[in-house]
Amino acid sequence: MKRTLIFHVCAVLMDEAGTVLPDAYVLVEGHKIRSVGAERPDGPFDLEIDGGGDVLMPGFVNAHTHVPMVAMRGYGDGNALQDWLEKFIFPVEAKWDDRAMACCADLGLAEMIASGVTCIADMYMRTGVVAQRVARAGISANLSCGGVLFAPEFDPDTYSECIVQRALTEEWHGYDDGRILVDASIHGEYTSRADLWDWMADYAKEKGLGMHVHISETRTEHEACKARHGGLTPIQVLDRHGVWDCRAIAAHCVWTTPEDWAIMAEKGVTAVHDPISNLKLGSGIAPVAAMKKAGVNVALGTDGVSSNNCTDLFGEMKTAAILQNGVNCDPLALLPGQALAMATADGGKALGRQTGRIQPGYEADLILVDFHALNLTPCHDVVSHLVYAAHGSNVIMNMARGQVIYQNGEFLTIDIDRVKREVQDYALPLLFGK
Numbered sequence: 001m002k003r004t005l006i007f008h009v010c011a012v013l014m015d016e017a018g019t020v021l022p023d024a025y026v027l028v029e030g031h032k033i034r035s036v037g038a039e040r041p042d043g044p045f046d047l048e049i050d051g052g053g054d055v056l057m058p059g060f061v062n063a064h065t066h067v068p069m070v071a072m073r074g075y076g077d078g079n080a081l082q083d084w085l086e087k088f089i090f091p092v093e094a095k096w097d098d099r100a101m102a103c104c105a106d107l108g109l110a111e112m113i114a115s116g117v118t119c120i121a122d123m124y125m126r127t128g129v130v131a132q133r134v135a136r137a138g139i140s141a142n143l144s145c146g147g148v149l150f151a152p153e154f155d156p157d158t159y160s161e162c163i164v165q166r167a168l169t170e171e172w173h174g175y176d177d178g179r180i181l182v183d184a185s186i187h188g189e190y191t192s193r194a195d196l197w198d199w200m201a202d203y204a205k206e207k208g209l210g211m212h213v214h215i216s217e218t219r220t221e222h223e224a225c226k227a228r229h230g231g232l233t234p235i236q237v238l239d240r241h242g243v244w245d246c247r248a249i250a251a252h253c254v255w256t257t258p259e260d261w262a263i264m265a266e267k268g269v270t271a272v273h274d275p276i277s278n279l280k281l282g283s284g285i286a287p288v289a290a291m292k293k294a295g296v297n298v299a300l301g302t303d304g305v306s307s308n309n310c311t312d313l314f315g316e317m318k319t320a321a322i323l324q325n326g327v328n329c330d331p332l333a334l335l336p337g338q339a340l341a342m343a344t345a346d347g348g349k350a351l352g353r354q355t356g357r358i359q360p361g362y363e364a365d366l367i368l369v370d371f372h373a374l375n376l377t378p379c380h381d382v383v384s385h386l387v388y389a390a391h392g393s394n395v396i397m398n399m400a401r402g403q404v405i406y407q408n409g410e411f412l413t414i415d416i417d418r419v420k421r422e423v424q425d426y427a428l429p430l431l432f433g434k
Ligand SMILES: [Zn+2]
Pocket: 064, 065, 066, 214, 251, 303, 304
């Protein structure tokens, strides 16, 4: 088994105690962390990585995203939500083919890898293609298809969303020792109905899958659900159909209520906070500090690039932290250590994975951050810098499951020049006619 020693680093462990080890040795064996400490472990090692005195932290978990939507970066900006969706996003999405999906997924994955992401929860269409690209790129992913159901009739044996879900699970769930997991998924309460909820809930239980759903992103969505279902919110109505009886992530949760949080805390449903997307689309501000106080696990996501317009988890952490301080008029409402945990350890927990901590037995998902950079100089507090001052461009090394996949600007698993050409010459003409 390959043994890699990382040394000469300041390691942010993300353990319960908030340990920051100033001169740490981290030993990686295969795809797991074997040991971490202040003493050099016994060799020999197949590879030694001198961290140059920079900061080693767990790779980010982007717990809610739609990777291929990188193709729509900035497209249709400046329109109201419904116009933006109907005149810009949906017409483009109708034109996808597998080849365009593949290169756009690569482009999105590359952007994430370069800014320190080692694990994602993705929801999109043609998910088998996304799975192939994730498999090549080297990061981990929980993949889902975002099931919808509008028609009044429903036969799970012939309904396309059920066929797609079953095929994806059979082909990819557990791939490469669990590097890829398939989640069951409902796009949202407002894009589906009870037949699909019941089927997905049963299917997740039968196959031991997680669940990924958009929840209460906009006030309109939340209130329309209550009007349709006798005052029940999306969390509550889906609860009645067993949707939360498995490990589950609920994206956005902007308009969720204290009653919703009680259900989420009891059932172990994670809220995925996507602050930049919520702000850009004018959806509102999720009550993160209150949800955490109510015992809800809260992770962090970027949502799709089309509503962000990038995938920099550093920016997402900073926005999350300062937003909660601002809306609660309390500079302690969301501390830097809490924001960092949302993007790492709490995201790992949300996805049912041992990632997001530097701890023996956890996945060797690790990134190195250049603390010699101007924007991180001087340094009085490493965790504060990671949340308030660092950028994705400060990441100089990304190790996913023990394999270095990005180093000093070089992608080691993605042919980035070919990907950019393919996006320019094939995907853009297909999707946008230019
Ligand atoms: Zn989303």
